[in-house]
């Protein structure tokens with residue numbers, strides 16, 4: 001009977017489970033993740049809230065504007081900072097997030113609740129959130145088809161519709177990479193398991209090798225940013241990341257595409273003059289809705305903005321803000337590239353680098369902090385159990 005109940009729980013995983021929330025700004029935990037003096041708890045929060053911050057900021061510029069200079073994004077960023085400061089009643093969450101954040105919550109909250117990846121539970125979260133979503137979430141049309149198909153059987157066969165999409169070749173959109181930030185936190189310090197889970201969750205919506213490897217590369221970038229002590233060599237970081245992908249992915253098809261894109265990332269990092277949006281796109285990274293264009297773009301934005309001298313116009317901001325503003329400006333798929341760059345940068349710099357005004361302004365910040373703390377608690381419990 002007990003076995004049966006456990007089996008039902010794992011299949012459904014619908015029971016609420018307690019998430020203990022840490023004191024979010026105290027960082028009183030002793031486990032330090034890098035020589036920068038940023039705690040691991042802060043990095044967990046930085047990764048998830050950074051993803052939401054990028055989504056909220058980038059959503060304003062998604063496709064409607066195209067790649068552009070930094071100036072309009074800086075103006076928007078500062079306008080909202082001032083708006084929060086001038087508010088007397090402290091209105092929160094008035095800048096909306098989009099599908100990127102919806103699906104990050106759907107995946108991450110299921111992992112925390114179930115303490116393992118339960119595909120049907122994640123698929124159900126995806127579907128329920130999608131069907132209840134207001135129009136400003138801007139879901140892609142193709143993923144909507146998958147949610148409608150999985151709902152027909154009450155999410156019992158959650159992998160089938162994605163597998164059959166596009167005559168069986170599957171999607172290589174960036175959707176399974178944009179939501180992947182909970183994965184490196186769930187399996188922190190285990191790249192093989194990170195790759196397995198990034199791949200597994202991708203197959204709920206994106207089964208094309210380019211889509212799967214995009215999710216793995218983004219997850220590995222977050223993990224590497226979280227565990228690297230003061231990045232001094234961006235080119236080496238990019239090279240090692242590609243080697244990590246080649247070593248841990250079990251999807252070996254079309255890895256050349258990522259190798260080619262990461263070589264362009266390195267070329268752009270080494271460019272002598274300031275890299276503008278047109279340099280990125282003309283150089284061969286289109287920053288669009290496909291995984292192999294968006295994930296390398298996000299990695300580039302993080303690495304290029306490490307050095308405050310690279311973009312003088314952004315030098316007054318901290319590194320995390322530089323990464324997010326720059327990604328929103330140069331990208332076609334602004335919300336997603338900024339969200340992924342924000343997740344990588346947040347994992348590196350920690351929550352303290354996300355301006356409190358933006359935490360106030362972004363819809364979903366509290367929920368993101370709660371999710372990060374739930375994942376951190378799981379990490380701590382797993383560590384103690386070993």
Ligand SMILES: [Mg+2]
Nearest residue numbers: 098099100335
């Ligand atoms: Mg979006």
